[in-house]
Amino acid sequence: MAKFLTDSPRDIELAGKLLRAGTLVAIPTETVYGLAANAFDEDAVRRIFLAKGRPFIDPLIVHVPTFAQAGSVADTSNPAAAKLAERFCPGPLTMVLPKKNCVPQIVTAGEPTVAVRMPRHPLTQKIMASAGVPLAAPSANPFGYVSPTTAQHVQDSLGDKIGYIVDGGSCDCGIESTIVLVGEEIRILRLGAITREEISECLGAPVALSRGLMEAAAEGARGNDGARAQLAPGMLKKHYSPHAQVCLVDDAEREFPPLLGEVRRSSSREKYAFVFQKRPTRLAGAGGDFASVENVFWLSESGSAADAARAVFALLRKLDAAGYEKIFIEKCRDTGIGAAVNDRLSRAAAK
Ligand code: TXA
Ligand code: MG
Numbered sequence: 001m002a003k004f005l006t007d008s009p010r011d012i013e014l015a016g017k018l019l020r021a022g023t024l025v026a027i028p029t030e031t032v033y034g035l036a037a038n039a040f041d042e043d044a045v046r047r048i049f050l051a052k053g054r055p056f057i058d059p060l061i062v063h064v065p066t067f068a069q070a071g072s073v074a075d076t077s078n079p080a081a082a083k084l085a086e087r088f089c090p091g092p093l094t095m096v097l098p099k100k101n102c103v104p105q106i107v108t109a110g111e112p113t114v115a116v117r118m119p120r121h122p123l124t125q126k127i128m129a130s131a132g133v134p135l136a137a138p139s140a141n142p143f144g145y146v147s148p149t150t151a152q153h154v155q156d157s158l159g160d161k162i163g164y165i166v167d168g169g170s171c172d173c174g175i176e177s178t179i180v181l182v183g184e185e186i187r188i189l190r191l192g193a194i195t196r197e198e199i200s201e202c203l204g205a206p207v208a209l210s211r212g213l214m215e216a217a218a219e220g221a222r223g224n225d226g227a228r229a230q231l232a233p234g235m236l237k238k239h240y241s242p243h244a245q246v247c248l249v250d251d252a253e254r255e256f257p258p259l260l261g262e263v264r265r266s267s268s269r270e271k272y273a274f275v276f277q278k279r280p281t282r283l284a285g286a287g288g289d290f291a292s293v294e295n296v297f298w299l300s301e302s303g304s305a306a307d308a309a310r311a312v313f314a315l316l317r318k319l320d321a322a323g324y325e326k327i328f329i330e331k332c333r334d335t336g337i338g339a340a341v342n343d344r345l346s347r348a349a350a351k
Helices: 009-020 042-052 079-088 122-131 151-158 196-203 213-218 223-231 252-265 305-321 337-349
Strands: 003-005 025-027 034-038 061-063 093-098 113-117 164-166 178-182 186-190 245-249 272-278 296-300 326-330
Touching: 003 009, 009 025, 009 034, 009 122, 009 164, 025 122, 025 151, 034 042, 034 061, 034 122, 079 093, 079 178, 079 196, 151 164, 151 305, 178 196, 186 196, 213 223, 245 252, 245 337, 252 272, 252 326, 272 305, 296 305, 305 337
Parallel strands: 003 164, 025 164, 061 113, 093 178, 245 326, 272 296, 272 326
Antiparallel strands: 025 034, 093 113, 178 186
16 A cells, blocks of 8 residues: 655655655646656656556656746747746646657657646645656556546555555546647647637637547557557557446436436346436436436536536546446536546547
8 A cells, every 4th residue: 555645844855855766656736646756767757657557658747846947848939838838837737849858758758749737736836846856747547547536546546556645635627637739730639627718718719629649549640650559559549437338428317317217127237327417406306217316426516517527537436436337427518628528528438
């Protein structure tokens, strides 16, 4: 089991010392928990990939306290980078920028670019200051599994592989940062806690959403991505997945009652869970459809997409732990942060 560290000055100092010395430490951020290592220490970074079972072809995000410090690992001269940083950093935004030579190849999987993020969580900021080095950190989950939003989630799935977890409570956003490629072209590579609408508004033009590095590989792109596709066939598209099978529905109020009825009548012993976006209005079912509601859940009391984002990974983990084999889950409305929630849900449901 990993040792939990607190937000006490002593533990923060210890976390910084451990990180500088090449030890892996799981840390909270406002998005999800990350599994951090000194980005300049190749052996430490290699241990991140091994602990997660992550293929070495999938590059890591480098975390620094300020945009000025991003300049130590990346070329930040693109005016769009400054614009985005001014509005969203520190915060749940990751920019993919031309990398500097000091960043080891293992961090960027050989790419000429590096993903840089400046987390705003006060405890993350303190840990970064204490470490005094940029921190390479992917989400602290086994590769492909649901991301962690509490220290206990990290303990549950990586506790036997790492020594330390800093406990910063539950993550505020609950889903990962938005990744923006800031080059000659500007594109969103991963939807996340900052919305596409906000990014477009900040830059004064609509920003396209394109496939991330690994998705491009999964779809068999040529060049570098072709090599990626060969190295990790079939494992790149499905992500954020619980062990249970996930099935998405558009409108739970309409689609769940007949499904629930069917499940009740069938002789199957499989455990099914039903997840609404919003607390259902007719829990007991007008026509007595819901004989038992113990397997009915919801992501938000009021239908807020931000609440759904905060809750979605924790609920998927809880349903896995409770032994559900199939999870029917309602899609979020597809705008704002709801689009990022749907992105995670459709990857969780991918075969
Ligand atoms: O919110 C977050 O971003 C969290 C916290 C811990 O900061 N981190 C996170 O890291 O989600 P990870 O490793 O789970 O996801 C990073 C994504 C990967 O899909 C990776 O392919 C992409 O970023 N990425 C990293 N470097 C890249 C690069 N140079 N070009 C394109 N994509 C890159
Ligand atoms: Mg991840």
